[in-house]
Amino acid sequence: MKLKFLHYNISTDLPESLEGDKLLINTINPHSYCIAKTDYEFEKSLTTCDILIPDGVGIVLGFKLLYGKNIKKISGYDLHMHYLNLVNQKKGKVFYLGSSDSTLQLIQQKVQEQFPDVEVASFSPPYKQVFSEEDSEYMLQMVNEYKPDVLFVGMTAPKQEKWAFQFKDKLDASVICSIGAVFDFYAGTVKRPSKIWINLGLEWFPRLLREPKRLWRRTFISTPSYIIDIFSNKILSREL
Incomplete structure (x- = not known):
């Protein structure tokens, strides 16, 4: 059985403009790969998005082992800064959907300081596992009235990916x-880990030390499971 992520549209080529068809962009790491194995809606949101970027050194190494190809890791943070720069050049608009009001206020202040030609708005949705139909309709209304060039969704995985996939066609964003x-x-x-940890491919380590209760599962369960899948599929590919 082939690894599911081999069918994903993994790419490290990000658009250099905001023109063209609407794009739905997600990230994948070993933990999200493992979640997608047992969550069909999440798997579909990843396999059918327009661009899937490798936000994890495990994905990069897995690709190298299975395909013999070198790809580069692009973090969600890199993706975020890439599009802020593009929108700044265009003098366009961005919208942040997710997180708390206090966090969103800090984000808006920082965007205005760093990217003076970007217009920014935001909305903090209710904190719940599943949004009601009324919740989603109101979120759509908030975004679509603003008509952003880029919509950033930050509601934790896999909820954010599934919500964006479900409402992609109804969202008025490029x-x-x-x-x-x-x-x-x-x-x-x-606090994001320093560039030393990032460059070593060990960004996960200081994050684990800082938030062990939240991140232990992805480190001690998802990562070994992912490694087993990689080597199992490597062995199977040699036998075919």
Whole structure:
């Protein structure tokens, strides 16, 4: 059985303009890969998005082992900054959907300081596992009245990816990006690991030390499961 992520549209080529068809962009790492194995809606949101970027050194190494191809890791943070720069050049608009009002206020202040030609708005949806139809309709209304060039969705995986996939056709935005923890990193409410850890491919380690209760499962369950799948499929590919 082939690895499911081999069918995903993994790419490290990000558009250099905001023109063209509407884009739904997601990220994948070993943990999200493992979740997608047992969550059909999440798997579909990943396999059918327009661009899926490898936000994890495990994906990069897996691709190298199975295909012999070198791809580069692009974090959700990199994706976020890429589109802020594009929107700044265009003098366009971005919308942040997710997180708390206080975090969103910090984000808006920072965007206005760093990207003076970007118009920015935001909305904090109710904190719940499943949104009601009324919740989603109101979120759509907030976004569509603003008509952003880029919509950043930060409601944690897999909820954010499934919501963006479900409502892609109803969202009046040129680009829709699910970027999760980036909201907190950019706002400064959660400190992102230093470039030393990032360059070593060990960004996960200081995050685990900082948030062990939240991140232990992805480190000690998802990562070993992913590694087993990689090597199992490598062995199977040699036997075919």
